[in-house]
Amino acid sequence: MIPRPLPSLEMAQPRRMPPIFSAALAQLLAIALTGFIMLSLRFLGLEIGIVPLLLTQSVLAVAVSFLLGMPIWWLAIQAVFIPALASVLALSIAPIWFLGGFVLLVLVYGSTYTTQVPLYLSRRRVWLAIQHQLPQAPGLRVLDLGSGLGGLVHHLADARPDSHVSGIESAPLPCWISKLRMMGRSNANIEWGDFWHTDLGGYDVVCAYLSPVPMPALWQKVKREMRPGTLFISYRFTIPGVMPAQVVEMNDLGQTELYVWRV
Numbered sequence: 001m002i003p004r005p006l007p008s009l010e011m012a013q014p015r016r017m018p019p020i021f022s023a024a025l026a027q028l029l030a031i032a033l034t035g036f037i038m039l040s041l042r043f044l045g046l047e048i049g050i051v052p053l054l055l056t057q058s059v060l061a062v063a064v065s066f067l068l069g070m071p072i073w074w075l076a077i078q079a080v081f082i083p084a085l086a087s088v089l090a091l092s093i094a095p096i097w098f099l100g101g102f103v104l105l106v107l108v109y110g111s112t113y114t115t116q117v118p119l120y121l122s123r124r125r126v127w128l129a130i131q132h133q134l135p136q137a138p139g140l141r142v143l144d145l146g147s148g149l150g151g152l153v154h155h156l157a158d159a160r161p162d163s164h165v166s167g168i169e170s171a172p173l174p175c176w177i178s179k180l181r182m183m184g185r186s187n188a189n190i191e192w193g194d195f196w197h198t199d200l201g202g203y204d205v206v207c208a209y210l211s212p213v214p215m216p217a218l219w220q221k222v223k224r225e226m227r228p229g230t231l232f233i234s235y236r237f238t239i240p241g242v243m244p245a246q247v248v249e250m251n252d253l254g255q256t257e258l259y260v261w262r263v
């Protein structure tokens with residue numbers, strides 16, 4: 001176990017408004033302000049070209065986002081959003097491609113604007129580390145919260161045929177793909193749903209690879225529902241203020257860690 005200072009509880013409190021709403025608000029305000037500036041200049045007999053107009057909108061979007069307290073990476077997205085949109089529209093691409101792209105994004109990332117947990121995949125190194133944490137007892141019940149493409153579920157079900165491994169995933173496309181991957185397996189299954197509505201009481205080991213946002217509330221759920229002696233394992237994201245029983249270094253480029261709590 002690696003001793004470390006505990007982060008404060010405030011660090012990972014969920015934001016009141018999902019960032020997508022702050023981002024949309026900032027863009028709309030910036031568009032309105034840019035329109036106001038353009039009309040004022042026109043009133044004075046001055047015409048403003050499309051490039052300075054886009055630059056003005058971009059600077060204003062960043063300024064409003066900054067005032068709304070958005071994280072730094074959002075400021076970069078806000079800066080390029082409308083100029084990128086204008087550039088792509090200038091390419092005269094058939095609208096069906098935009099519709100296709102939009103549908104694909106909704107099927108994969110549709111719920112991210114509320115969960116603030118996007119899809120990104122863990123690797124074999126992490127699956128092996130989790131496998132080594134599993135108790136040796138047969139008949140183990142394991143659950144992956146937000147199972148993505150089912151990589152961890154598939155690996156654990158292969159490595160421990162004496163156990164039953166489940167995954168729950170809210171994004172439709174990753175869920176369908178992982179359901180296909182589990183076809184014909186008797187000791188693994190994937191459910192389409194929201195893990196906040198799943199009772200964790202029937203599982204010996206619950207795994208999560210999510211984001212900092214849900215961790216404090218998830219720990220409350222774990223304490224409420226999981227039986228004493230069972231394991232809660234989180235890759236990359238710890239629970240603010242709660243010391244894990246074990247921290248496993250992944251020895252990768254990102255210096256990521258696996259956190260293990262005994263309930």
Ligand SMILES: C[S@@+](CC[C@H](N)C(=O)[O-])C[C@H]1O[C@@H](n2cnc3c(N)ncnc32)[C@H](O)[C@@H]1O
Pocket residue numbers: 115117118119120121122123144145146147148149150151152168169170171174193194195196208209210
């Ligand atoms: C970081 S990915 C991890 C995927 C997978 N566990 C892995 O290790 O490769 C997190 C996944 O959790 C899903 N997710 C987020 N909130 C969820 C919720 N409330 N219920 C079910 N799935 C959720 C997301 O759609 C995303 O696919």
